[in-house]
Amino acid sequence: MSKYDSKLCEFAINLFKIDAIKFGNFQTKIGMWTPVYCDLRMLVSYPKLLEDLVHIMHKKIQNVSFDIICGVPYTALPIATVLSIKTGYPMVMRRKEAKSYGTKKLIEGNYKQGDKCIIIEDVITSGSSVLETAKDLQNEGIIVTDVVVVLNREQGGEDVLQQDGVKTHALLTMTQLVEILENAGCIDTSVHNKVLQYLSQNQVQLNQPKMLSRLKMTYNDRINYTENLITKQLLKTIIVKQTNLCVAADLTQTSSILKLAEQVGPHICLFKLHTDIIEDFNVDFVQSVASKHNFLLFEDRKLSDIVEYQFNNGIFHISSWANVVTAHSVMGKGTLDAIKQSNNPVRCGVFLLAQSSTVGIISEAIKQSNNPVRCGVFLLAQSSTVGIISEAYTKATIELGKEYNDLVIGFVAQNPLFIDSPGYLQLTPGVQLEANTDNLDQQYNSPERVIIDKGGDIAVVGRGITKAEEPATVAAQYKHLLWDAYKQRTQI
Template sequence: MTTSILSKEEIKELVLKLNEIGAVKLGEFKLKSGIISPIYIDLRVTVSSPVLLASIASMMYKTVYAQSKPELVCGVPYTALPIATGMSIAHNIPMVVRRKEAKAYGTKQLIEGIFKEGDNVLVVEDLVTSGASVLETVRDLNSVGLTVTDVVVLLDRQQGAKQELEKRGLKLHSVFTMEELINTLVEAGKLTGPTLELVKNFLEANKNVVVPLPSSAPVRAPFVSFQERAKLATNPTANKLFQLMASKKTNLAVAVDLTVKQEILDLAEKIGSEICVLKTHVDIVQDYDQQFIKDLQAIAAKHNFLIFEDRKFADIGNTVKYQFENGVYEISKWADMVTIHGVAGPAIIDGFRESIKTTGAGLLLLAQMSSKGSMCVGEYTNQMVEMGKSNQDAVMGFICQERLSAMSDNFVLMTPGVQFNSAGDSMGQQYNTPEYVIKEKNTDVIIVGRGIYKSSNPKEEAIKYRTASWSAYESKQ
């Protein structure tokens, strides 16, 4: 964190004005990080004080632009948007706006404004504790090719944001810290008696405590090769897949949503040399029979790839046991891996245990999905990660949109919704490019569907996706 270039008098005047308009609140407040604090800074009220808002924007501008000159500014929604707007207007700096989610109509853009790939964006936030909100904005700016090197905030609560941002190559600039704010209020006689003791005790107790990012926060972990991760894997299929990817030099999986068995077999033969995994939805195959499975297994053995049946099991343990082992499809006899939802709770995994002890198949937990409006978010995602950590013998990894801080290197992370054309479709599917998924979201395997199987030359497209995703993996070393 850089030291403010503002004078002590300037900071004092600002702090006292914030206190005067009720932005400094005393009591008991639960922060986004989960910490219970006796002091809360509510900068949303500044929108009703235009002169003060303009002053805040000016001070933040001085704090960062004396040392760095980013080309664009972007406020973290929503409180920082007026601050970023004030900075943009007063100093003629172009601005981009990050939406909480992409629109379902019009341009469907997540980042609005005029920019070009490689432009450097200054991220503007009102205050930081762990830095999670800032990292979410940085992630989305990176997704459209923008770069971020600097973050400016009015207040640093001194609870770990600096450390977390520095880990990701981001420099934090702040106008003042929580310690400076409290000292200013004390010197001005605005914080006294029992309340002062409470606040001082809180500050002392939490001064050097780093608030960890939530498990649902994105994280860029140190590079560990697939060879090394094979040694860490506790599930045999995860071990096998890591070794396969390392030796074959591909982290491309292809989703084949075709309904005629011969078309699936023909495609598997064409692209088999390029992939590590072929993903099926066997229940949509109109002319399914056991010979189809035998033929598919023969092609998989010939080209050295694994078969992934994307069944998305979601019932109670006893039911999924029968769905996995019996019926027309007898999935347990041929699938190397299957997907499961967590809505039935961790007992669903017990329905697979006996079968996978024999077959060695791996379970992939659906932690996140690529469809717009998916409810696989927040606490559901956190619980899926915890379920995987508690069942590492059976769970080989996760279907996810990004590496989360609780996902360790023994898990395989597979990301669907990948396409060079990242515009999305009319039914809510949202796409990301191979490079973004592997380098920025820091997952392991890209899953490509229509971008390959609907192509007029699927082999050629598979080569392009394989090359792009493997190059992205190698560039992380």
């Protein structure tokens, strides 16, 4: 063990002793199997070991220039906290999602644009968690060039980070760790060799194009990143009309809806209805206006149970005219299965509402059906109304959607949750000229904030337009503000 620093060797052995490093056969969160599992969350129960770690870490980064510290949530947060206390460097904290109240910030703490931040991480494999944190920091004008990590698994993450201009400072590599543990008698040679063989056979693909951020890409460029026909149609409408505005026509009379559609039609890409509140509904009443002004029809029905009847039958016959609908994911794969197996050719996109602590799974049958698919699905990951959607549910919804890139249009969300996926669209409701909260806990954001800060691609405006004395004038105002925000975000 003489080739390694004695303090580092002692620390590595202690990690093994507290079960922070385990050997066997473990499944990772992405479904892969690994012979070694690193659970550095155990460190919070061992303050002396955490203090030893910070001492080694501080020594490692003595020649790195930085102003502030930020730990990748959540395992690295206590490490960053102790490092901040021991060194005197200020710490900022990145949230995995913004609060729905107060400042609604993703980065908490005292910082200013131009501050140089060093990221603290426990383990890197692909480097994706570090890049997510770096992007959120950079969105606030903070400079990120370095990350210090306890353990580099040597599976390509360091090279991925380097491609994005982030240098990795690792206290330990996996090769060093297993060598130290073998020399100390903690593991035998067969385990050592099994780990090294695993590393050589499980590498992140290198020399790939840098991950593009949808927030910086134009709508035109993003057409090439989607396989969904409704998404392509919607993007083309957005581009031709230069509008990312959706109007929510929550009105009860067809005459009022038709009048509104004529007024706002030139300024919108989507026209959202609640047909179940329309007192004199008929199937044909709005289609002519949609064709005249080139916008898509969006039925906000929130399909969930007996979907085959809700979607196809009754007086609304949604499947015969709507381009986009909403649906709950709580009932699982049966919801979209029913839509897909409709006798009518599927010609609508679906916003799946995920307002539960559990998430359903879209069935493979949706893809395998012989019916022609011209359907896009929007999964609701977050809501503009204060509610009980959990972070875990939001994350599961995003992961679910990414499994079906030929079916899912995107996500209804209040924060930029899928920056690295330009083929998906973010629909953000709750938009008014001035941000506020109403007496029903509905959260409103300004057009600029929704597009630039919140990551919205399409903004939904309801009463701000429908209650206006001159809806056409106000819709045009929203259209220009939203489009200018998009141009500012993409720097075009």
